[in-house]
Amino acid sequence: MKMFEVVTVVTTAGEFVGKFAGETEKGISLTDPRMLIRNSDNTGMGFAKGIAVSGKDYPTEVDFHTGGIVFVTQTNEPVEKAYLEFVSGIVLP
Numbered sequence: 635m636k637m638f639e640v641v642t643v644v645t646t647a648g649e650f651v652g653k654f655a656g657e658t659e660k661g662i663s664l665t666d667p668r669m670l671i672r673n674s675d676n677t678g679m680g681f682a683k684g685i686a687v688s689g690k691d692y693p694t695e696v697d698f699h700t701g702g703i704v705f706v707t708q709t710n711e712p713v714e715k716a717y718l719e720f721v722s723g724i725v726l727p
Contacts, residue, residue, distance in 0.1 A: 635654045635657075635706070636654065637654060637655065637656075638653045638654065638655070638665070639653065639654045639708070640652070640653055640654075640708075640709045640714045640717060640718065641653075641654050641664070641706055641707065641708060641709055642706070642707050642708070642709045642713070643662070643664065643667075643698055643703060643706050644703070644704045644705050644706075644707075645698060645702045645703055645704060646702050646704065647702060648669055648670070649669070649670045650664065650667050650668065650669055650670065650685060650698070651667070651668055651670060651681070651709055651713065651714075651717045652664030652665060652666055652667035652668065652696070653665045653666055655695060659700075660697070660699055660700060661697055661698045661699040661700045661701075661703065662697070662698050662703070662706065663695055663696070663697050663698075664695065664696055664698065665694060665695045666693075666694065666721045667684075667685050667693060667695075667696045668681040668682055668683075668684070668685070668717065668720065668721065669681070669682040669684065669685050669686075670682075680720075681716075681717065681720045
């Protein structure tokens, strides 16, 4: 993974998208992490304001510990574009 590449982290608690910020023997760090959620009418998905219902809104960095990670993969282009628009507020062409 390259620094600041948008990646998807699937954990035992859910699926998260963020920019890769580093890796240690304990896990990985993401900047601007967001939890993927279903929209209210269950016809699509969106991004939560953070990574936990009771957690801080719009966290800037979070560490995911190896024990909870199922896998990490590149994020597909449509989700990456939607994520970048969500975290930046800039609509991409």
